[in-house]
Amino acid sequence: MRLELLTIGTELLLGHTVDTNAAELGRALAAAGAEITRRTTVPDRPDAIRAAVAEALDRTGFVIATGGLGPTRDDMTKTVVAELVGKRLVLDEGLLAALEARFKQLGRPMPALNRTQAEVPEGATVLPNPRGTAPGLWVEDARGRVAVLLPGVPREMRGLLVEEVLPRLVARQGTDRRVVLSRTVRTTGIAESALAERVGPIEPEILPLTLAYLPSVDGVDLRVTAWGLELRDAEARLAAVVERLRAAAGEHAYGQDGADVAAVVLDALRTGRHRLGVAESCTGGMVAARVTNIPGASDSFIGGVVAYADVVKTAALKVPIETLEAHGAVSEETVRAMAEGAQRLFSADCTIAVTGIAGPGGGTPDKPVGTVWLAARVHTATHAVKRVFPGDRDEIRRRAAQAALDLLRRLLAES
Amino acid sequence: MRLELLTIGTELLLGHTVDTNAAELGRALAAAGAEITRRTTVPDRPDAIRAAVAEALDRTGFVIATGGLGPTRDDMTKTVVAELVGKRLVLDEGLLAALEARFKQLGRPMPALNRTQAEVPEGATVLPNPRGTAPGLWVEDARGRVAVLLPGVPREMRGLLVEEVLPRLVARQGTDRRVVLSRTVRTTGIAESALAERVGPIEPEILPLTLAYLPSVDGVDLRVTAWGLELRDAEARLAAVVERLRAAAGEHAYGQDGADVAAVVLDALRTGRHRLGVAESCTGGMVAARVTNIPGASDSFIGGVVAYADVVKTAALKVPIETLEAHGAVSEETVRAMAEGAQRLFSADCTIAVTGIAGPGGGTPDKPVGTVWLAARVHTATHAVKRVFPGDRDEIRRRAAQAALDLLRRLLAES
Numbered sequence: 145m146r147l148e149l150l151t152i153g154t155e156l157l158l159g160h161t162v163d164t165n166a167a168e169l170g171r172a173l174a175a176a177g178a179e180i181t182r183r184t185t186v187p188d189r190p191d192a193i194r195a196a197v198a199e200a201l202d203r204t205g206f207v208i209a210t211g212g213l214g215p216t217r218d219d220m221t222k223t224v225v226a227e228l229v230g231k232r233l234v235l236d237e238g239l240l241a242a243l244e245a246r247f248k249q250l251g252r253p254m255p256a257l258n259r260t261q262a263e264v265p266e267g268a269t270v271l272p273n274p275r276g277t278a279p280g281l282w283v284e285d286a287r288g289r290v291a292v293l294l295p296g297v298p299r300e301m302r303g304l305l306v307e308e309v310l311p312r313l314v315a316r317q318g319t320d321r322r323v324v325l326s327r328t329v330r331t332t333g334i335a336e337s338a339l340a341e342r343v344g345p346i347e348p349e350i351l352p353l354t355l356a357y358l359p360s361v362d363g364v365d366l367r368v369t370a371w372g373l374e375l376r377d378a379e380a381r382l383a384a385v386v387e388r389l390r391a392a393a394g395e396h397a398y399g400q401d402g403a404d405v406a407a408v409v410l411d412a413l414r415t416g417r418h419r420l421g422v423a424e425s426c427t428g429g430m431v432a433a434r435v436t437n438i439p440g441a442s443d444s445f446i447g448g449v450v451a452y453a454d455v456v457k458t459a460a461l462k463v464p465i466e467t468l469e470a471h472g473a474v475s476e477e478t479v480r481a482m483a484e485g486a487q488r489l490f491s492a493d494c495t496i497a498v499t500g501i502a503g504p505g506g507g508t509p510d511k512p513v514g515t516v517w518l519a520a521r522v523h524t525a526t527h528a529v530k531r532v533f534p535g536d537r538d539e540i541r542r543r544a545a546q547a548a549l550d551l552l553r554r555l556l557a558e559s
Numbered sequence: 560m561r562l563e564l565l566t567i568g569t570e571l572l573l574g575h576t577v578d579t580n581a582a583e584l585g586r587a588l589a590a591a592g593a594e595i596t597r598r599t600t601v602p603d604r605p606d607a608i609r610a611a612v613a614e615a616l617d618r619t620g621f622v623i624a625t626g627g628l629g630p631t632r633d634d635m636t637k638t639v640v641a642e643l644v645g646k647r648l649v650l651d652e653g654l655l656a657a658l659e660a661r662f663k664q665l666g667r668p669m670p671a672l673n674r675t676q677a678e679v680p681e682g683a684t685v686l687p688n689p690r691g692t693a694p695g696l697w698v699e700d701a702r703g704r705v706a707v708l709l710p711g712v713p714r715e716m717r718g719l720l721v722e723e724v725l726p727r728l729v730a731r732q733g734t735d736r737r738v739v740l741s742r743t744v745r746t747t748g749i750a751e752s753a754l755a756e757r758v759g760p761i762e763p764e765i766l767p768l769t770l771a772y773l774p775s776v777d778g779v780d781l782r783v784t785a786w787g788l789e790l791r792d793a794e795a796r797l798a799a800v801v802e803r804l805r806a807a808a809g810e811h812a813y814g815q816d817g818a819d820v821a822a823v824v825l826d827a828l829r830t831g832r833h834r835l836g837v838a839e840s841c842t843g844g845m846v847a848a849r850v851t852n853i854p855g856a857s858d859s860f861i862g863g864v865v866a867y868a869d870v871v872k873t874a875a876l877k878v879p880i881e882t883l884e885a886h887g888a889v890s891e892e893t894v895r896a897m898a899e900g901a902q903r904l905f906s907a908d909c910t911i912a913v914t915g916i917a918g919p920g921g922g923t924p925d926k927p928v929g930t931v932w933l934a935a936r937v938h939t940a941t942h943a944v945k946r947v948f949p950g951d952r953d954e955i956r957r958r959a960a961q962a963a964l965d966l967l968r969r970l971l972a973e974s
Contacts, residue, residue, distance in 0.1 A: 159589070324573060440920075
């Protein structure tokens with residue numbers, strides 16, 4: 145099944161809005177077995193919309209269009225498409241009643257403008273949109289060609305896609321359906337080249353599935369993709385490959401797909417009935433923020449100290465002044481003392497400590513910008529490591545927070 | 560000047576990659592006076608690329624194409640376009656020498672494959688790419704139609720755009736150049752509807768400039784856009800409108816364009832020689848992380864406590880147990896005690912404190928999810944406010960961090 149996407153909006157062309165709808169539609173449609181052969185973006189102008197819809201229908205016979213905000217503009221798209229497929233607009237009584245009920249619930253009269261939202265191309269299927277006033281429309285012309293019109297608001301688009309469009313696409317394909325599906329194995333603490341040495345030999349063996357390396361500040365994701373296979377076959381092959389990739393990546397693999405190492409750490413803490421405290425300097429609260437972003441963090445997380453000025457390191461964390469003077473704030477001795485200090489301060493059995501130079505200033509030949517000391521402590525065992533991270537201030541801080549969480553993950557896995 | 564964009568990549572259509580290049584090109588080209596009339600994305604297939612380039616040239620006579628990673632795929636795009644405009648590929652000796660020098664510097668021999676990267680369509684202008692091996696190409700056909708080919712790697716694309724493409728586009732337009740330019744006034748702590756009451760009357764008076772309201776978790780941005788005006792005229796009108804918008808938004812306006820309220824607060828702290836400490840519960844380190852994300856934060860920021868468990872509120876911040884028991888952790892009394900406790904702990908004259916219920920659990924009829932108490936303290940003056948934020952856990956936390964920083968900004972502006 146081949147189709148084209150059309151996203152409508154002058155704001156998209158001007159770059160005021162990044163077209164996240166397009167990416168989301170791409171993933172969902174590929175997984176549902178539809179091949180997107182082209183994507184087009186046009187401004188909010190009837191002639192541009194008409195030309196783009198007509199061309200897409202000529203090429204593939206199926207187009208999904210999003211965008212045109214507010215009742216006025218939605219009507220424009222609808223009117224253009226109705227004319228193009230040779231249908232007149234008729235009032236849908238059910239839609240009108242639903243619209244009126246919606247405004248009644250909000251306690252205000254329905255503006256006359258909204259009445260046009262209840263008009264649909266004759267014979268079109270109305271896709272109910274409980275999240276907004278503009279419904280989706282599934283319009284078929286005399287030759288069986290289909291134009292699906294969806295609102296541009298991401299939340300509304302997503303709802304209609306999942307609840308109305310995907311099931312119809314799946315049903316259209318019957319038992320012939322071929323999907324494009326991906327799974328991701330997340331790794332961290334290993335360079336892309338080193339990971340390739342472990343994983344590379346698997347690549348020829350998993351064909352026709354393909355493997356991509358996706359480096360980011362969180363680590364290197366391994367994305368494996370099955371192209372054009374039957375759904376169950378694709379899922380079974382992906383599951384097998386994911387297992388092989390996890391085994392090859394070893395201790396560097398921390399999860400799959402959208403996994404967050406902070407959530408993995410919290411799971412391990414909960415299982416071991418541990419309690420966590422955090423002491424941060426250069427990450428300035430990012431480690432604690434990552435942990436507390438996970439619902440239920442309060443089961444294991446006690447608290448944190450952002451020891452930005454040295455006086456906080458000595459006063460709150462009891463890092464000896466002599467340690468700071470002899471070794472500096474960015475040193476193994478200091479990060480170990482911070483981890484111990486946090487353990488006392490929070491009466492926690494597990495702690496994480498970070499101290500480093502995020503830049504842009506503050507670097508020296510000995511300790512250049514990017515130098516970070518990390519420590520994780522479980523009971524009386526401490527792992528401390530020095531890393532020199534590349535990138536700008538924000539990237540160094542994000543890499544340091546990820547590495548600090550990962551250090552505790554590894555220590556908990558060993559203990 | 561009208562043109563079309565073409566982004567090439569199967570990964571874009573599958574939604575594995577969000578097309579940020581397209582948005583960036585949109586902004587830069589509009590500001591340089593080019594109107595993008597259509598944007599197309601096609602997979603890495605010669606027939607799809609050929610069709611899309613040919614159609615774009617037929618419609619506007621000017622296309623900018625990005626994408627096709629690695630030497631093999633770049634050659635595909637180049638070969639297709641050369642054929643389309645009737646030019647043969649010839650070896651560019653200068654380009655070959657530069658490529659060989661690049662590999663020599665890396666200390667390894669140049670693979671034979673890369674030699675094809677030195678081939679260019681006869682007569683094309685080579686746009687040097689110091690950030691990668693694939694140069695940009697400016698190809699003109701016999702009828703004066705132009706295809707500009709850029710690599711898809713965002714860093715390389717951006718460099719070539721700014722250094723090579725935009726200056727040529729500006730020069731082509733001569734004195735006739737008409738640009739689309741925007742400026743943004745950032746506001747926070749005021750609802751969109753209330754802001755519209757203040758700003759609405761200005762709208763008809765600023766025509767042909769237009770105004771858009773852009774709500775986000777940080778507040779409501781007011782974006783004013785000048786369409787198709789001469790550059791200096793556009794800049795002068797925008798500057799005047801920005802002044803009027805700032806005046807109308809009053810104390811709710813905190814900056815322009817990419818301004819961050821954390822940076823505004825740090826500027827005010829530096830000016831007043833203040834020192835800042837932070838005490839956070841539900842935001843879990845996000846306020847401190849926002850502050851320390853700004854280079855030079857150490858001039859004013861001492862440190863923070865993430866008082867997630869109540870024991871940290873009592874032990875580190877000296878919030879009286881009776882206060883917690885009588886009023887609860889999410890209360891005016893507690894947030895005030897946290898702000899005072901942070902002042903003592905950090906010997907800071909300014910503090911921010913936050914305590915609330917981010918959800919998804921923990922809400923009660925009295926204090927539903929989203930209830931947050933915020934305090935800002937300067938010397939002995941404390942402002943405390945209660946807010947009930949909408950959204951999910953992440954959104955509530957981000958709104959709370961922004962509101963907490965803004966509370967201190969307002970208090971510093973008054974003092």
